Amino acid sequence: MRDRQPARGELRAREFEAFVAGAAGRLLHAATLLTAEAPDANPRARRLLTLALAHTYARWDRLRGEDPYDCARRYLATRFAHTTWHRHGALGHARSGPHGRRGPRGPLAALTPRERLVLVLRIYEGVAEEQTAALLGLPAERVHTICDRATATVLHPARPALSGGVATKAAPS
Template sequence: MSERNSAMDRRRAHEFEAFVAGAAGRLLHAATLLTAEPATANPHAQRLLTGALARTYADWDRRRDEDPYNRTRQELAVRFARSAWRYHRVRGGVLDRLSPQERLILVLRLHEGVAEEQTAAIIGLPPDRVRAICSRAVSTMRSAPRTHRPAVLRAAS
């Protein structure tokens, strides 16, 4: 019996490692956008992702036909939403001009391509509110001056 459990544990670990190898980069990028940290220094994003991946691993055998990427992304979003108060003053990331709620909705909708209704369900808001917040976030990102312009653009101006 222990050989069987050991083989199942190895298979489970191997499947999870393969999943992480394929998905961790994109998930870390999403977490970094959420926390508004620079891509080169993102300890909060790494902690968020580690927690979400730990939860996915704990539920690995119970997932049935559920996509582990979607499950991990949802866990990442929920963990961020629960701790969003920590990310009001983080500066240096691409989305640092947005509030945590705006970042969450913008990342889910535009970066991850999650449907409006599904985004609303994940964060517990009506779809109309999600649409309004997403529109406001896009407008803010389009209208706010860029302070982190690439050197090529600075030299040209």
């Protein structure tokens, strides 16, 4: 009986390592999109990934047929929502980093945290509208509206205002 304990622990470690090897890159990319950090400067995303993988490893033996990727993704999304909510008071309003500073910006930086969360889950991760709504505690119609607005913002970004309201052409050199 005692001989099986170390073997089981080694098997668990190898299974989890294989899972991480296959899933960590995609989960890190999702976390980087959520945090709106640049891919090469993403400490918040890496922390989210680490926490999600640690949570998944802690539950590894209890998953029993549950998809470990889905478990890690759910934790990543709820942890992002929770930390954003507590850091900024509302999931939909913060657009800059801690202490009001803007760090390197990722492709979804123009979106609110809630818009990023819905867009990443729905478009990047392919999570169904109803599942996203249940995960976030929102009505499905609200998730649909947020996703539509976020998609429109990403596909048709607002142009920066010109100073003085008049466009100036550079003189030919």
